[in-house]
Amino acid sequence: MSKLWGGRFEQTASEWVDEFGASIHFDQALVLEDIEGSIAHVTMLGEQGILTSAEVDQIVGGLHTLAKKAKQDALTFKVFHEDIHMNLEALLHEEIGPVAGKMHTARSRNDQVATDMHLYLKNRVIETIAGIESVQQTLVSHASQNIETVMPGYTHLQRAQPVSLAHHLLAYFWMLERDKERFLDSLKRIDMSPLGAGALAGTTFPIDRHRSAELLGFSRVYPNSLDAVSDRDFILEYLSNASLLMMHLSRFCEELILWSSEEFKFITISDVFSTGSSMMPQKKNPDMAELVRGKSGRVVGNLIGLLTIMKGLPLAYNKDLQEDKEGMFDTVKTVQGSLSIMAGMIQDMTFHADTMKRATERDFSNATELADYLSAKGMPFREAHEVTGTLVRHCIEERLYLSELPLETYQAHSALITEDLYDALSPVTAVARRNSYGGTGFDAVRTQLDEAKQKLPTHA
Numbered sequence: 001m002s003k004l005w006g007g008r009f010e011q012t013a014s015e016w017v018d019e020f021g022a023s024i025h026f027d028q029a030l031v032l033e034d035i036e037g038s039i040a041h042v043t044m045l046g047e048q049g050i051l052t053s054a055e056v057d058q059i060v061g062g063l064h065t066l067a068k069k070a071k072q073d074a075l076t077f078k079v080f081h082e083d084i085h086m087n088l089e090a091l092l093h094e095e096i097g098p099v100a101g102k103m104h105t106a107r108s109r110n111d112q113v114a115t116d117m118h119l120y121l122k123n124r125v126i127e128t129i130a131g132i133e134s135v136q137q138t139l140v141s142h143a144s145q146n147i148e149t150v151m152p153g154y155t156h157l158q159r160a161q162p163v164s165l166a167h168h169l170l171a172y173f174w175m176l177e178r179d180k181e182r183f184l185d186s187l188k189r190i191d192m193s194p195l196g197a198g199a200l201a202g203t204t205f206p207i208d209r210h211r212s213a214e215l216l217g218f219s220r221v222y223p224n225s226l227d228a229v230s231d232r233d234f235i236l237e238y239l240s241n242a243s244l245l246m247m248h249l250s251r252f253c254e255e256l257i258l259w260s261s262e263e264f265k266f267i268t269i270s271d272v273f274s275t276g277s278s279m280m281p282q283k284k285n286p287d288m289a290e291l292v293r294g295k296s297g298r299v300v301g302n303l304i305g306l307l308t309i310m311k312g313l314p315l316a317y318n319k320d321l322q323e324d325k326e327g328m329f330d331t332v333k334t335v336q337g338s339l340s341i342m343a344g345m346i347q348d349m350t351f352h353a354d355t356m357k358r359a360t361e362r363d364f365s366n367a368t369e370l371a372d373y374l375s376a377k378g379m380p381f382r383e384a385h386e387v388t389g390t391l392v393r394h395c396i397e398e399r400l401y402l403s404e405l406p407l408e409t410y411q412a413h414s415a416l417i418t419e420d421l422y423d424a425l426s427p428v429t430a431v432a433r434r435n436s437y438g439g440t441g442f443d444a445v446r447t448q449l450d451e452a453k454q455k456l457p458t459h460a
Contacts, residue, residue, distance in 0.1 A: 131339030302327030
């Protein structure tokens with residue numbers, strides 16, 4: 001049995017060579033997209049008079065039969081036929097006979113595979129956006145219940161200033177919102193049809209590329225056939241956006257891992273998203289958060305891998321481009337799985353508000369309040385900063401906190417300080433007063449929360 005492209009060759013490859021060169025092990029994931037593209041192509045060929053209506057009906061009918069079998073996982077693919085395109089053509093030949101060979105008129109596997117991947121990613125990006133919104137919804141839900149829950153805010157992983165828990169959670173909401181916007185914007189470049197570009201130079205047949213694009217739901221057509229078959233920017237952009245998304249999820253997971261430790265005790269992660277130790281009976285490990293954190297590395301690796309492949313390729317198609325798919329498929333699976341895990345894990349998480357609040361009362365995260373207090377009473381901020389630092393050092397030496405210093409000690413450093421300082425030093429007061437737009441003040445957070453809700457599909 002010869003290859004579908006084998007007429008020019010005198011020798012056939014050894015089985016192990018076929019195995020190395022074949023992509024069917026992974027590109028069979030494109031089976032439905034490949035069939036969809038072929039149906040549109042053949043329909044267009046019929047409308048242009050390149051194929052007869054009888055030939056179109058026969059081919060399209062056979063393709064629908066293959067699609068039905070594919071959905072039932074009833075198709076058998078062979079390494080001998082290399083890829084999903086040749087496998088489907090061979091299977092179609094078994095279904096309808098030699099007329100199946102006319103399906104490939106005015107088309108190359110180069111524009112065919114590019115079309116498949118555009119169709120595939122268009123659907124996956126839409127699903128990814130829905131997954132992001134699911135995580136955002138859980139963040140909004142918890143934020144709505146924790147506007148006045150006070151917790152330590154950190155810089156350098158050192159306690160800095162107290163903040164609202166809702167404010168902290170919404171920081172991740174806005175990171176995810178930017179991710180969503182990037183994916184939405186990328187659809188403009190994914191939603192393009194390379195079909196009809198041929199191998200690299202177009203075709204002599206009187207095809208209508210805009211019609212096949214319309215049949216596939218694409219909004220635009222590549223204006224250059226060389227670019228159409230060699231462009232993988234849309235995959236690189238997806239991988240880049242996915243890397244940013246996974247980096248944001250990884251950052252949040254890092255905090256959840258810290259917060260669930262005995263040292264923090266800010267949260268309890270549900271047993272559903274935790275595992276135990278085979279040796280230490282007491283252990284409850286935040287494994288799902290750790291896995292999401294770890295999987296961010298493979299997504300970034302997939303981006304770097306494709307960038308490295310693309311950087312040295314001349315126009316137009318090169319076999320190197322076969323390596324564009326596995327990383328894409330892996331990233332799609334990783335991102336969608338990570339988003340599902342995050343949505344469920346956050347939804348089932350328990351926040352320990354009392355523990356968080358106690359943490360703000362046994363530190364110096366209210367030191368800025370003292371400096372602001374003095375500044376508001378007329379002392380230059382730089383001088384207020386110096387006075388506050390001196391008092392913090394005094395507290396450390398005496399093993400006290402600012403709220404425990406007697407008034408006379410304060411007044412020995414500045415006559416501007418009166419009894420009202422103690423209210424200003426309260427963590428709850430410190431948070432509540434920060435109502436500049438985007439701040440952690442309770443009223444500012446309520447405004448922010450309303451804005452966040454407007455970004456979700458149930459409100460938009």
